Amino acid sequence: MNTSSNIIVGISIGDINGIGIEVILKTFADKRMLEFCTPVLFGSAKTVSFHKKTLDIQTHIHGINTIDKVVHGKINLLNVWNEELKIDLGTASKELGNYAFKSLDKAVEALKNNKIDLLLTAPINKDTIQSDDFSFPGHTEYLQSHLEGKSLMILLNEELRVGLLTGHIPVSDVASTITPELIEDKVAIMYTSLVEDFGISKPKIAVLGLNPHSGDNGLIGKEEKEIIAPTIKKIRDTGKLVFGPYAADGFFGSKTYEQFDGVLAMYHDQGLAPFKALSFGAGVNFTAGLSKIRTSPDHGTGFDIAGKGIANSDSFKEALFTALKIHKNRAAHIEITKNVLKTK
Template sequence: MDKSNKIIVGISVGDINGIGIEVILKTFEDKRMLDFCTPVLFASNKVISFHKKTLKLNNSINGIPSVDKVVHGKINVVNAWKEDVKFDIGKLTEVGGKCALMSLQSAVEALKENKVDLLVTAPINKENIQSEEFNFPGHTEYLESELDGESLMILMTDQLRIGLITGHIPLSKVSETITPDLIKSKVEVMYSSLKQDFNISKPKIAVLGLNPHCGDNGVVGTEDDEIIRPTIKEIQETGKLVYGPYAADGFFGSKTYEQFDGVLAMYHDQGLAPFKALSFGNGVNFTAGLNKVRTSPDHGTGFDIAGKKKANHLSFQEALFSSLHIHRNRIEYQNLTKNSLKV
């Protein structure tokens, strides 16, 4: 297959009753987007056509039997399922979950076989996608099980990158999950990602504390003094510019994050609540640490506005541009490091 030097982007469409297909089609309404990459949507021609007609969009869709038949300059659609499916726009349905999974599985398989260069995922619903084949709290954990490497969820804009020490786990399990080895591991993933994916030669990373005010010297918790602070000191001794722990409220309130290339939060809402307050609608979810590039928008399925042509596509568009940028940075980094002189 002649790629004509064009990056082929695999796109899973998420829940077919949500806003995923809408933000995808809106992104590619601007035909100039096809100058940057060649999209391959894993869904069905009928589903895409239905959304296109419902939303009164003008995209030209090109159905192909397999990724090997991709046509550059077109929005390609590979049928991830052949049977007719029932639409219930804006509703949580079993069919929506099944189609989301089939789309994701097909896209990941093409990614693993190098038939697409990278993956951009539209939002799934974490409830109706659960099955014997998908028993994960989200995309990140599923992709880690399918690809090589250790994953790190990073929410990012041009000015802010927040990674999570712990991901989709109950708050009650956070403190028992945080260990020196886990902190070291996530720092290493973020450090490596900042170098190879973002072209930052000497990354500067902030680590947030776990307890309010980082424990106030043990008054409101001992984890910061007994686990986090000694681990950061140990990491610093390797030469990495890693600092903390920082109390999250003051860290974001004073905009201290502007002084760092990356931030590691201890748990999901500690990182994502301030991130979305600062950048909702423009943020990107990037799965760092894996051997393949995957990004997604920073929003959910949007059932409440599905089918109404109200969805903002800018986060999906940013996810697409970010994936292309990271993909190119990785190639450049690999080319530079594979020929480096060994001392």
Template sequence: MDKTDKIIVGISIGDLNGIGVEVILKTFEDKRMLDFCTPVLFGATKPISYHKKALNLETPVHGIASIAQVNHNKINVLTVWKEEVKIALGTATKEVGNFAFKSLEAAVQHLKENKIDVLVTSPINKENIQSEAFKAPGHTEYLEEKLAGKSLMILMTNELKIGLITGHIPIAKVSETLTPELIKSKVETMHSSLQQDFGIYKPKIAVLSLNPHCGDNGIIGDEDDLVLKPTLKEIADSGKLVFGPYAADGFFGSENYKNFDGVLATYHDQGLAPFKALSFGKGVNFTAGLSQIRTSPDHGTGYDIAGKNKANPSSFKEALFTAIQVYKSRKEYKELTENPLKLK
């Protein structure tokens, strides 16, 4: 392996019938991207070539058989399989789901072994990737199983970071899942991430209410009064700058979110709906709280535009830059906290 201090970015290839390969190729059309990192795609060169031909893209790639063969001046494709893949752009098939998992599994293993520095995951289809080896609702839960730590899904831009207290669960189960222990755990993960991953020394965190109008004093539900308010008070009394609960509609409508470093939503769409309305195509999905760094673009497989050369690579590019920045921030934070200045 060439001597270099460039960050090695592992990239799982995602659903080959979607737009994942397209946004990867478009991201690295600009050769200057290789000044920031060394990309390693986990998959095979033939599917990449198929997409290049279908999209009339000329981004060059370099096939390697092992991570030891990485070329830091090229876009590396590490061979994970040698079988032929039947690609049907715009269609969900079990076959490409199996290959999406093979790519993810290999990438995560290399991440665990520190053979790559960070991981950027391309979009998967959460249904066709299911198997005996992958039974998770999504990337976040799978990564929590494989890596150390407690995960927190954060959708983010430079101006807005929204984490989810409950993630990929049915809405009917949110209330019973929203316990004081879970709230404390997610606040702690968000607080730690804002410090070590984004360099915010004393982060301000807002928490959204579960019920409309924070329950209106129990008229529209009592979870906010009985669970959220006392738990947040306990956390605030411990010294953290945690505020809420806030009714989500007014919180975003008044742009109050701009006054906080991080926001925690009580359930999936409460956080993602306003985030995507404000930032779709520019956002990044970051898995906080784990021992290793993973990001992804804020969009899905994009079957409806697959193979049409219409996919915008902006979100994937932001995911790449975010992974690199978080890696640098964690390294700096570790150095600062391992060697603190001694007060006399």
């Protein structure tokens, strides 16, 4: 594992008709970024050149044909395909969705083989990328199927980390999916991540309720009383600082989240809607719990602004710096714990 500025960051370019390539090019337009890492884009010189010309971005790219030819101090582009693509910025395209998958697939392969140290993923269109090879709701589920560990989606900024108990599933399936075992698993992943990835020795975690007013003692749903609260107590009895369940509206409205190192939401929009209201454009999506590090910006493909040159790269930059910090924290944790004195 690299621990210097030679950390190799693999980058999948996302949906080619979206803003992914734009925010990547804007991020590395500042040459000082190369002092922190060595980026490797997985895509095509022809495809990236099209975006550079259309957007009038002068970021210099160094093309390579094998991952072993990476040059430190340059923005490397590994050619995954050579054919000319029909690019129509701002349009959903099944054909280009296949190329978004090619980029992701090669990047994950390099990650598994330790050719890159961590992975940044630009946004994909979850519909057009679907195929026999990619039949997943999103990046998180795909990565879990290819890497060791159990995943937890965490959206974060400097003040807030929100994990999701259930991810990309219909709201109608949420209640039946919530079990004591699932709560225990996700709390354990978040706890370990807060310790190893964020350097928090004794993390404090809040768990949200499922129903309005956290069920009002069973009047508006029984999940809190019968499943969530007893499981939280069981976990807390082991010594972990886990509290709840909290009613989501009051929890975020009163800024109670400021008292915690992590928040576990019951379902996707319960956690992500308030997070993005508080942090849209500067947040980071981190896949915790896996053997490898992956982050991404907190926005989507941005079809409505693709090709206009106005996409904001702040979230992508934050995703990069977050991944680098987690890489450093994991290395430090390994170093600290490997020589711990063993008691007889």
